Amino acid sequence: MAEQSSVAVPQVNIKMKRIVEALLFAAEQPMSVAQLQAVFPELEMPERVVIEAAVDALCEDYKNQAIGLHQVASGYRFQVKTDMAPWVARLFAEKPPKYSRALLETIAIIAYQQPVTRGDIEEIRGVSVSSNMINTLLDREWIKVVAHKETPGRPALYATTAQFLDYFNLDSLAAMPPLQELQALALKGEMEI
């Protein structure tokens, strides 16, 4: 790759390489060349070849590290090299991953308020809900899209699945713990009226 770049591809721009490196590490999903280009202001948007040259140079930079840059279907992503797999496996056995508070809040809102749209969840949480979070829950098959709301954009309506209930060993949603706060809040609402 490095050899190619000295022939036809433009000189690797060091600053560009650093920017692409930072973006690929910070993004939590693979990024395509087009997505990388879109990060730049319109007038400064680099050409495809410039991004590609930066990517090639990064592949070279990380050749001997424990992680490397790989191309997957949806773009480029830094990955742990396969020879490190046994160690990474030991790490996860030692320190099982945890869900973020934001994700727990999201699944809690879906469970107790279903069917809800992402917008509904955002409204209740008061902050935006990332696609990543929804995807994690869909991947885990804890939630599913039950319908689309007939409003502009036809947002998906999410509900919990049977797998979600199975995981928590519940036979129905009604078996979820009742929330005292919920009742207190409802009472308060009635008093205001």
Added chain:
Amino acid sequence: MAEQSSVAVPQVNIKMKRIVEALLFAAEQPMSVAQLQAVFPELEMPERVVIEAAVDALCEDYKNQAIGLHQVASGYRFQVKTDMAPWVARLFAEKPPKYSRALLETIAIIAYQQPVTRGDIEEIRGVSVSSNMINTLLDREWIKVVAHKETPGRPALYATTAQFLDYFNLDSLAAMPPLQELQALALKGEMEI
């Protein structure tokens, strides 16, 4: 760091360095030396100094990259170098959260004067502190109850957590910006009453 290692610290073990690198990238939270050690089988567990030498060597390796190894309160983590932050911020559509003055003052009091009760915070700020504010800080795991004061009502004593320091990119409380000195009082008689 590299020079030290040739004197007292054991030679950097290339394999060890790669393992530590893979583990730090794979872990989703900062990892301490002890946590890194614990990944190894008991009989092969490396000495602290061996891990530390690997960490030092990695710091050096990433000196010119767009990301680097950084120490925060709960351990080491790879993070994007701050000069690249403006580019990375462009990746995310959502604006980063802003914190209210009330919240910042409350957490500052807890950080600098810990352990403190809610009453202590109110005394310094001169206004009442809502339960919500304390709950928000507890939910974020920025503070925790470390004890109860042996006074009537046994109020909770709050202290900051490692997660709080991690969030603000600090490795210890001592790294917080220093508090301004209190000036000596110089009260003279009133001129106009």
Added chain:
Amino acid sequence: MSDGLVANVGTVTAMVAGRPYLNFPDDLYIPPEALEVFLATFEGPLDLLLYLIRKQNLDIVNIPIAQITKQYMVYIEVMSNFQFELAAEYLLMAALLAEIKSRMLLPKRISTEDDEEDPRAVLVRRLQEYERIKKAAEALDELPRMERDIFIATVDTSKVNVHKPKPEVQLQDIVSALQGVLRRVDQLSHHTITKEALSVRERMAAIMAKLEGSDSFLFARFFTHQEGRAGVVIAFLAILELSKAELIEILQAEPFGELRIRARLGIGNG
């Protein structure tokens, strides 16, 4: 805080401060809402006092109590003239200032002079303490922090061919996450969380799933008689709830005809 607003109010007070009355000349009138915003920019009476001291370049360690008390009272009176709900702390501070001022007027008794502290000392110390926390909070806000300046470098571990265990979650984690949300909702009272029984919520989701991709169903198709009376009630409540949320439509082709349920068609894309 808005500089323009602060400057504005500052001018008014300067004009008013020297005078014993509080009638605003017409050209200096500030709408009460603006005063409210102004007051809201302060974190409490200490913050307001600090502002008054700093605005006039007074020395915090030697504040002229009479002068500062007078100004503070002007603000408080202006606020209460507009019938703002002043937090009790502001009134408490007014009382404290008045007390200090009156104690300073009293002749000192020779015998107790040594151990009697200057009545201003406690207040000045509190102001100093507060000011340094205020500065510390500003410094904290400036520190590089996650989400704004610090971004964690992540890599994909799914390809290393190891079984990555899924995070384990206890039911209690979900309940406490929701409780956290509810506490916040409580704070921002304009959001409402409805309190339908979960069995109704579950049925609502099931009905939507059934309607997805279908045209419509007869009303009766959603009642499962095997579940008995309770099942019928839950289905009925779920349908009413969905209708209220404008997710479904209940149609009747002719008077006394059978009711049909269908997913609601949007106005723009129906």
